Amino acid sequence: MNLDWTPQEAAFRAALRSCIQENIRPGWTLDDRDMPEPEDVAAVNAFCAALGEQGFLTPHWPVEFGGRDASPWEQLIISEETWEVGEPRGGQYMNTNWIGPALMAFGSKEQQERFLPDITTGQVNWCQGFSEPDAGSDLASLRTRAERDGETYIVNGQKIWTSYAHAAEYCFLLTRTDFEAKKHEGITILLVDMKSPGVEVREIANPYAHHLIHEIHFTDVVVPIDNRLGDENRGWEIVRSILANERVGIARHVHSEAVLDQTLSDAARLGRDVDDANFESTLGMAYAWCEAARAMNYVAVAERIADPLGLRPMASVSRSITGPMERETEWACQSLLGDQATEGGSEADRQVVTGTTSMIAAGAYEVQLDLIAKNVLKLPRSR
Amino acid sequence: MDLEFSDEQRLLDETLASLFAELAGPSRSRELAGHLDQTLLDRLDNEGFLDIAQETNLLEALFLVERAAEAVVCAPLLGRALVAPALGLRDVPATIGLVASPTSLVRYAGECDAYLFLDGDTASLASRDDVDVEPVTSRSFYPLGRVRAARAQSLGEGSGAIMRRAWQAGIAGEIGAMGLMAVQFAAAHVTDRIQFDRPIGSFQAVQNRLARSYSMAMASRWLARRAVWHHEDEFLSASAASFACLSARETYDNTHQVTGGIGITTEYGLVEWTIRLLTLHSELGGGTAHARRVAQVRKAHLAS
Numbered sequence: 001m002n003l004d005w006t007p008q009e010a011a012f013r014a015a016l017r018s019c020i021q022e023n024i025r026p027g028w029t030l031d032d033r034d035m036p037e038p039e040d041v042a043a044v045n046a047f048c049a050a051l052g053e054q055g056f057l058t059p060h061w062p063v064e065f066g067g068r069d070a071s072p073w074e075q076l077i078i079s080e081e082t083w084e085v086g087e088p089r090g091g092q093y094m095n096t097n098w099i100g101p102a103l104m105a106f107g108s109k110e111q112q113e114r115f116l117p118d119i120t121t122g123q124v125n126w127c128q129g130f131s132e133p134d135a136g137s138d139l140a141s142l143r144t145r146a147e148r149d150g151e152t153y154i155v156n157g158q159k160i161w162t163s164y165a166h167a168a169e170y171c172f173l174l175t176r177t178d179f180e181a182k183k184h185e186g187i188t189i190l191l192v193d194m195k196s197p198g199v200e201v202r203e204i205a206n207p208y209a210h211h212l213i214h215e216i217h218f219t220d221v222v223v224p225i226d227n228r229l230g231d232e233n234r235g236w237e238i239v240r241s242i243l244a245n246e247r248v249g250i251a252r253h254v255h256s257e258a259v260l261d262q263t264l265s266d267a268a269r270l271g272r273d274v275d276d277a278n279f280e281s282t283l284g285m286a287y288a289w290c291e292a293a294r295a296m297n298y299v300a301v302a303e304r305i306a307d308p309l310g311l312r313p314m315a316s317v318s319r320s321i322t323g324p325m326e327r328e329t330e331w332a333c334q335s336l337l338g339d340q341a342t343e344g345g346s347e348a349d350r351q352v353v354t355g356t357t358s359m360i361a362a363g364a365y366e367v368q369l370d371l372i373a374k375n376v377l378k379l380p381r382s383r
Numbered sequence: 384m385d386l387e388f389s390d391e392q393r394l395l396d397e398t399l400a401s402l403f404a405e406l407a408g409p410s411r412s413r414e415l416a417g418h419l420d421q422t423l424l425d426r427l428d429n430e431g432f433l434d435i436a437q438e439t440n441l442l443e444a445l446f447l448v449e450r451a452a453e454a455v456v457c458a459p460l461l462g463r464a465l466v467a468p469a470l471g472l473r474d475v476p477a478t479i480g481l482v483a484s485p486t487s488l489v490r491y492a493g494e495c496d497a498y499l500f501l502d503g504d505t506a507s508l509a510s511r512d513d514v515d516v517e518p519v520t521s522r523s524f525y526p527l528g529r530v531r532a533a534r535a536q537s538l539g540e541g542s543g544a545i546m547r548r549a550w551q552a553g554i555a556g557e558i559g560a561m562g563l564m565a566v567q568f569a570a571a572h573v574t575d576r577i578q579f580d581r582p583i584g585s586f587q588a589v590q591n592r593l594a595r596s597y598s599m600a601m602a603s604r605w606l607a608r609r610a611v612w613h614h615e616d617e618f619l620s621a622s623a624a625s626f627a628c629l630s631a632r633e634t635y636d637n638t639h640q641v642t643g644g645i646g647i648t649t650e651y652g653l654v655e656w657t658i659r660l661l662t663l664h665s666e667l668g669g670g671t672a673h674a675r676r677v678a679q680v681r682k683a684h685l686a687s
Binding site: 006009073260261288293314382 | 442573582593597599612626629670677
C-alpha cells in the first residue's frame with residue numbers, strides 16, 4: 001500500500017494541468033459542461049482535440065486503440081484536473097470512460113475502426129440512450145423496440161433524461177429485441193447515428209440549466225445491423241460492465257472543494273463572520289464529505305485495477321458517498337451565504353444543479369444502496 | 384498510488400485477525416467488563432506488535448488499531464501503538480491514555496501506565512504516579528474518568544498538533560472498523576429474522592439503512608488510512624474524524640433501528656460496538672470540533 005502519487009503520476013498531472021490551462025476556453029464554468037450553445041460544443045471539441053493530440057485524452061486505453069496502456073490512476077488524474085476547472089470535456093468524458101471501452105470489449109473490428117479514432121481525437125460527442133419514461137432506476141424494463149427487418153433494425157420508442165443529446169453525433173442505445181423474454185434478456189445495444197431520419201431531440205424545460213436534459217424520440221428509425229454492439233438479446237451483460245465503469249473515477253470531489261473554497265471567499269467578501277462556530281462546523285463538515293468522496297473514489301479505482309471483470313461493489317460505495325457529498329456541499333453553500341447563495345452565476349447557485357442531479361443521475365442513490373445490500377451485505381432479495 | 388496490501392501487510396493483517404479471534408471478541412469483553420486485558424496486552428507487547436510503527440510505519444499501526452477495534456480488544460492501543468510513535472516516543476510503557484483536557488473523559492482512566500496530555504500546541508507525557516484520576520460511572524464499555532497531571536514532561540512546541548492529528552486519524556480508524564462490524568452483525572440479524580412472512584432484510588428500507596452505514600464506515604476507514612499516511616496534514620486527519628463521527632452516529636441509529644429490541648440487549652452483542660461508537664463519537668471534542676478544525680485549517684491554507 002502506497003498512498004502517494006508516483007513520480008510518474010505526479011509528472012503526468014503537472015503536464016496535463018499545463019495542457020488544460022493552455023487549451024481551456026477562458027471563463028469556462030461547470031454551466032458550460034452541458035454545452036447549451038453551439039460555441040460550447042465547438043469549445044469542447046477543440047479542447048478534447050488538444051488533449052488527444054498531446055496524449056491526455058485516452059492514455060489509459062490499450063496501445064492498439066490509440067492509448068498507451070496507462071493505469072486507471074491516470075484516468076482518475078485527468079478527471080480530477082478537468083473537474084477542478086468545470087469539466088471542459090463536456091460529455092466526451094463518457095466516450096473515454098465507458099463508451100470507448102465498451103466498443104473495445106464488445107465491438108467488431110469494423111466498429112472499432114469506425115468509431116474509436118474520432119473518440120481518441122476528440123472529434124465526436126455521444127449520448128447514452130438508457131432511461132425511458134417507464135424505465136428509470138429499473139433500467140431493464142425498457143420498451144424501446146428494435147425489430148429486425150432484413151439487414152436493419154427498425155427502432156421505435158422514447159428515451160428520456162438524456163444529457164448531451166442535442167450535441168451528440170451518436171447514441172449508445174438500449175433497445176428491446178425480444179418481447180417475450182425475461183426483462184434482463186432480450187435487450188440489444190445499437191449505435192445510432194443521431195442524424196438518422198426519425199430521430200428527434202426535444203429539450204426538457206427545467207429551472208436548473210439550459211440543455212441539461214432531453215427526450216429522444218425514435219420513429220421508424222432504420223439502423224444497420226452492422227451498428228449492433230455484441231450479440232442480439234445479450235445487451236444486458238454489456239450494460240452491467242458499462243455501469244460499473246460509468247460509476248468509477250468521476251472526480252466530483254475536486255469541484256465541490258473548489259466550490260466551498262469560493263463560497264468561503266464570497267462569505268468573507270460579504271462580511272459574514274467566517275470564524276463563527278456554526279459557520280466553521282458547517283463548512284468543515286462539507287469539506288469532510290469531499291474528502292470521503294475522494295477516498296472512496298480512489299478505492300473504486302483500485303478495485304477496478306484489481307478486479308476489472310468482477311462485480312466491483314466499491315463503485316457503488318463510491319457513488320453512494322459522492323451523491324450525498326454534492327448535496328452536502330449544496331446545502332453548506334446555502335447555509336453559509338444565506339440569500340446571497342441564490343444569485344445567479346455564483347458557484348453556490350451552480351451547486352444547486354449539481355447537488356440536485358448527482359443523486360438521481362447515472363443510477364439513483366437508492367440503486368447504489370440496493371447494489372451494496374445485494375453484492376456486499378448479501379441481504380435477501382426483495383422479490 | 385497503490386491501495387492493495389503488500390505481502391508483509393497482508394501477513395500482518397492475517398496474523399492480527401487470527402490473534403484477536405483467539406484472544407479477544409465480545410465474549411472476552413463481557414468477561415472483562417471492559418477493563419484492561421492484561422493477558423492480551425502482554426502477548427502483543429512480547430510479540431512486538433505495540434512497536435509495529437517503529438518497525439514499519441504508522442499505517443501498519445493503524446491496521447493494528449483497526450483489527451483491535453473490530454475485535455473490541457480491551458486495551459488502549461491507539462495511544463500506545465499510533466499516537467506515541469507519531470510523537471517520536473520510544474521505550475514507553477505498554478498502556479498510554481489520551482487526555483484532551485482536564486475535564487474530558489479519558490478511556491482506561493486509572494488503568495494506564497502513562498498519559499499523553501494535549502494542551503494547545505503542546506503535548507506532554509506523565510506517568511501514572513504523577514496524575515490524579517477521577518473515575519466516573521458510565522454505560523460505556525470503556526472505563527472512563529478525568530485525568531489531571533500533577534507533573535508532566537513537555538514534548539515541545541508543535542507536539543500538540545502531531546498528537547491531535549494522530550488521534551483524529553485513530554478515532555476515524557476505530558470508528559470505521561467498529562462500524563463495519565456493527566453493520567455486518569446487523570446484516571446477519573435481518574437476514575434471519577422473518578416478519579410479514581419474509582426476512583426483514585429483504586425490505587428496501589432496511590437494506591438502504593445498512594448499506595448507507597456500510598458506505599460511511601468504509602469511507603471512514605479509508606479516510607483514516609489516508610490521514611495516517613499523510614500524517615502531517617490536519618485537513619485530512621480532521622476531515623477523517625469529522626466524517627467518522629457522522630458515520631458513528633448513523634451506524635448507531637441504523638443498526639439499532641433494524642435490530643429492534645434484541646439489538647439493545649447485552650446477550651445479543653451488537654452493543655459491544657455501538658456503545659463504544661458513542662464514546663468515540665464524542666472524544667477529542669467530537670464531530671463539531673473536528674469539523675471546525677477542518678475549516679480552520681482550510682482557511683489558513685487559503686490565506687497563505
